Amino acid sequence: MATIFSGRAPSLVSPAIIRRRLPLVGVFFVVSVGFSNLCPPLHSPFYIKTGSAQSLPSVPLLSTQSADKTVHAVKMEANSDTVPSIVVYVTVPNREAGKKLAGSIVKEKLAACVNIVPGIESVYEWEGKINSDPEELLIIKTRQSLLEALTEHVKANHEYDVPEVIALPITGGSPQYLNWLKNSTRD
Template sequence: MPGLVGVVCRAVSTMAESYLAGSASMAFVTVPNMDVAKKLAHGIVKQRLAACVNILPGITSVYEWEDKVEEDPELLLMIKTQSSKVDELSAYVRSNHPYDCAEVISSKIDNGNPPYLKWIADTVQKIPVEEKKDS
């Protein structure tokens, strides 16, 4: 049995080594309501700017804007994408977001479940959904 455990550990280790740390990123975008959240999320995924967008409701944002401290209910989009797509994702959000100054921040993913990280890469690299329909 110890031999089998060693083989499994080596296989898992090899899979983990195939991921290049930082090649995937998480991006975060705040939005004012569910309609905006769903519209942005669907557009982002259809354009293959991300593999997945989680919509997290029920956050409260406290921030300074135009020399005043503001407090607003918002939702948070947690977006999983390839790091190479973050600039394009940011441009898409700016073009389709109702805020004058939309939040788009990202953090590179150092490690994670190798099959999930592979799925992100594979999904983002596909032809956008709308282009497939026209072909």
């Protein structure tokens, strides 16, 4: 299996075999993380009372403790060392454009970190035509308060007429990372 993903022997395995085995990743995820971690809590506004879900156990299958140390996660609103933070997705046409935009975002302290994910394919409708283009994805970690300035920066420095800027909330995580995010961005 290691040779499949390392690229050493790509002709030995057909894409059909890889596609058939990929659903196992989802099963492994559910078993590792636990079904209860995938469902909203009963007090969540997203919980829909159906009657059958109430009988499921809510015991996580993955422990957050190891023998030598404990993992501590924090909710954003519960820690004064952090600020409300977001992850922003921006697609770019190629690596050069991504590196240039990512560098300018971090230099301006509009984000603490930008990941560049290569090799995505975007299928979309534009001007009445279905398009399919190779792109790269920027995953930008920043303060929620910087979204408007970040959006304006992307629009001013992006070659697309309508660049993608989609923000998702960070609801918790490593206190040290979230504190670093806060300290690495402007107020």
